[in-house]
Amino acid sequence: PYYFAPAAEPFHEVITDFQREFQETIGKNHAKYFDANGWFYFTKEVFDLLYPSYGDTYPTYNGGIGMTYEQGGSGRAGLGIITSIGDTLTLKDRIAHHHTTGLSTVEVASKNVTKLNDEFKKFYRDKNFKYNTYVMNGNPDKIEALADLLSRHEIEFQTGTNSTFKGYSYATGKSGSIKSTNKSLVISTNQPKSTLVKVLFEPTAKLSDSVTYDITAWSLPYAYGLDAIASETSVAKSTPLHSGTEYDVLKPDSYAYLADWNSMKDAQFLAELLRNKVRVRFAHKPFTLDGISHKRGTLIITKSDNKHLKNFNDILISASENNSKNVISTNTGFVESGKDFGSGYVDVIQKLNIAVLSGEPTSTLRFGEIWNFFEQQLNYPISVLGHDYFDRIDLSNYDILILPDGRGYNSFLNSYNKEKIKDWVKRGGKLIAMGGAIDGITSSDKDFKLSVKEIEKDSSTTIGSFEISEREQIKSAITGAIFKATVDNTNPLAYGYDDTYFTLKLGARSYNYLENGSAVYLSEGNNEPVSGFAGSEAKKKIAETLIFGTEEMGRGQVIYMVDNPLFRGFWENGKLFFANALFMVK
Incomplete structure (x- = not known):
C-alpha cells in the first residue's frame, strides 16, 4: 500500500512540536481523500525521523516539514504488478496516489501560510543546546575535508x-580537555544552522525507540577520525579556518621526493602519479632523514626510478598542486635511522589492474559505493x-579482485x-572480500x-508474547553503531592510522582474530558502542572479533573487511584502509 506522514518513532529530540504536529495535520488531510476513494495506506510505521541523511530529516533539521511519501511497487512494478493478495496495482493507480x-500537501500548506512562515522564523x-561548541584537532587533510563538507551545507566554522x-x-567517552590552535576546527551552535550542527556533531543521538529504519550513529568527529571535545563553553567569533596548503619548493636536481601517507588526499595524490606512469616506492619501516621523522607508508618518489618520463617534474608538481599535497625534497637515500631507499623494506607500487564483481551476489548499494570510490573519489x-x-x-589479467558485500555468494561461489x-x-592475486562475501568465500x-x-547459546526456553517478538529480535541487532577498535599499524593494511579507530558496525557478523594478520579488531572490553544502539546478544557476539585483516595464501593475499570502510561515502576515516588494501598490502 501507500505510506505517508506522520512518521514513526524515533523522532530526533530537536524536531519541534510544530513540525511533529504539522505532519499529523497533513497526514489526516491525505487520509480524507484516500478514505473517500477506498485506497489503502499506513502511517506511523517503519520510516522514522532520526538519521540526518534521509530526504525527510535533512529538510526537517533545516526548519522545514520533511516527509516521506512512498508507493509500493518500486521500479519493478512497471505498468502493473500483482500484489501479495492477488490484486493488480497499476501505474495509473500509483500516479493517482502521488497526485492526490x-x-x-499544497492545500494544507496554502491554508497555513502565516503559521508556516512564523514557525520557520522561530526555528x-x-x-539552548547542552553543547555550545565543538572543537577538533587532527590531520590537516581530514580537517580540510570536514571543512569542505561544512561549507557545502552553509555551516559556519x-x-x-x-x-x-x-x-x-x-x-x-568521559570528561576531557583540548587545546585549540590556529589549525583547530571550531564550530559554534551560535549560528543559523545550530540545529543541524547539533545533529551532525552530537556524540550520541537520544533514542526514543531502539527499533529504527537505519543507522543510529553518525557523529562527524568519529567519521572523520578527529580528536574532538563537545564543550558547554561558548566561543567568540574568530578568524575563519584557512584551508590552503603552503608548498615546499620542489628542487629538480633532488635524489628523491617524500610524501606522507595518512589521508584520502594522499591516496588521490598517489593515484594521479600512477595514472601518469610515475614509479612510486613506499616504506614498510619508519625512518628519519634530514632530521625529519617519517612513518610507515611514506611515499618515496626517486628521480632514477622515473628516468623514462621526460616531464617527470611537471607531473609531480601538477599532482601535488591538484591534491594540495606537500612534497619534501631530499638529496640522498641514506637515512639517519630506519631503512635506506634501496632496502627490501622499501617496496615499489606497481600500476594495478583492478576488478570488482557486479550482479546477483552483490548488493547494488555496496557495489555502488566501491564504483563511486574509484571513479569519483580516488580517480583510478x-x-x-x-x-x-x-x-x-x-x-590473470587483473592484480586485484574486489567482492562487494552481498547475500548471494553461496550460489555464485560454486566449486x-x-x-x-x-x-x-x-x-599472486589479491582478493578483497567485504561483508557477506567473506562468508561465501x-x-x-x-x-x-x-x-x-561461535558463542554459546542459551539452552533455556521461555514462552513469550507473539507481539513482542520484534523487540526480542532487536537484542541480536546492531543498528549502525560506532565502536572503538584497536589498530595494529605495523600491518600494511593500517599504515597511516593511529592505534585506535572508530568503526561503524552495521550488524553482528563476527569472526575470530587472525593469527598474524589482525590489522583492526575489537579488543577485550570494547564491545560497548560509543554511539548508537547495539542489542545485548549482538554485543556478546562481536566481543574480541576481527574488523579488518590480511592473510597470505600462496604468493597472494586475501584481505577481509568485515565492517564497511566506504559506507555511503561519508565515513571519511575508513577510506585510507581501502587505499591501503589496494596499494600497501603486498
Whole structure:
C-alpha cells in the first residue's frame, strides 16, 4: 500500500512540536481523500525521523516539514504488478496516489501560510543546546575535508585561538580537555544552522525507540577520525579556518621526493602519479632523514626510478598542486635511522589492474559505493565484471579482485568459481572480500584461516508474547553503531592510522582474530558502542572479533573487511584502509 506522514518513532529530540504536529495535520488531510476513494495506506510505521541523511530529516533539521511519501511497487512494478493478495496495482493507480498526496500537501500548506512562515522564523532563533561548541584537532587533510563538507551545507566554522576547552571527549567517552590552535576546527551552535550542527556533531543521538529504519550513529568527529571535545563553553567569533596548503619548493636536481601517507588526499595524490606512469616506492619501516621523522607508508618518489618520463617534474608538481599535497625534497637515500631507499623494506607500487564483481551476489548499494570510490573519489580505473560471465573471465589479467558485500555468494561461489579465485590468489592475486562475501568465500574451506566466532547459546526456553517478538529480535541487532577498535599499524593494511579507530558496525557478523594478520579488531572490553544502539546478544557476539585483516595464501593475499570502510561515502576515516588494501598490502 501507500505510506505517508506522520512518521514513526524515533523522532530526533530537536524536531519541534510544530513540525511533529504539522505532519499529523497533513497526514489526516491525505487520509480524507484516500478514505473517500477506498485506497489503502499506513502511517506511523517503519520510516522514522532520526538519521540526518534521509530526504525527510535533512529538510526537517533545516526548519522545514520533511516527509516521506512512498508507493509500493518500486521500479519493478512497471505498468502493473500483482500484489501479495492477488490484486493488480497499476501505474495509473500509483500516479493517482502521488497526485492526490501532492495536491493535498499544497492545500494544507496554502491554508497555513502565516503559521508556516512564523514557525520557520522561530526555528532559527537561538537554541539552548547542552553543547555550545565543538572543537577538533587532527590531520590537516581530514580537517580540510570536514571543512569542505561544512561549507557545502552553509555551516559556519572558524579557527582556534590558543584556548583550552573542557567537555565531553569523543576519544574516551568521559570528561576531557583540548587545546585549540590556529589549525583547530571550531564550530559554534551560535549560528543559523545550530540545529543541524547539533545533529551532525552530537556524540550520541537520544533514542526514543531502539527499533529504527537505519543507522543510529553518525557523529562527524568519529567519521572523520578527529580528536574532538563537545564543550558547554561558548566561543567568540574568530578568524575563519584557512584551508590552503603552503608548498615546499620542489628542487629538480633532488635524489628523491617524500610524501606522507595518512589521508584520502594522499591516496588521490598517489593515484594521479600512477595514472601518469610515475614509479612510486613506499616504506614498510619508519625512518628519519634530514632530521625529519617519517612513518610507515611514506611515499618515496626517486628521480632514477622515473628516468623514462621526460616531464617527470611537471607531473609531480601538477599532482601535488591538484591534491594540495606537500612534497619534501631530499638529496640522498641514506637515512639517519630506519631503512635506506634501496632496502627490501622499501617496496615499489606497481600500476594495478583492478576488478570488482557486479550482479546477483552483490548488493547494488555496496557495489555502488566501491564504483563511486574509484571513479569519483580516488580517480583510478576499475573494471566491472558481471557475475553472469565470470566463469569465462581470465583473472590473470587483473592484480586485484574486489567482492562487494552481498547475500548471494553461496550460489555464485560454486566449486568452479571458488577454485578459480583461489588458484588466482595462490599465483599472486589479491582478493578483497567485504561483508557477506567473506562468508561465501571462506565457508567450509580450510584454505582460508578466518573462522566465524561461535558463542554459546542459551539452552533455556521461555514462552513469550507473539507481539513482542520484534523487540526480542532487536537484542541480536546492531543498528549502525560506532565502536572503538584497536589498530595494529605495523600491518600494511593500517599504515597511516593511529592505534585506535572508530568503526561503524552495521550488524553482528563476527569472526575470530587472525593469527598474524589482525590489522583492526575489537579488543577485550570494547564491545560497548560509543554511539548508537547495539542489542545485548549482538554485543556478546562481536566481543574480541576481527574488523579488518590480511592473510597470505600462496604468493597472494586475501584481505577481509568485515565492517564497511566506504559506507555511503561519508565515513571519511575508513577510506585510507581501502587505499591501503589496494596499494600497501603486498
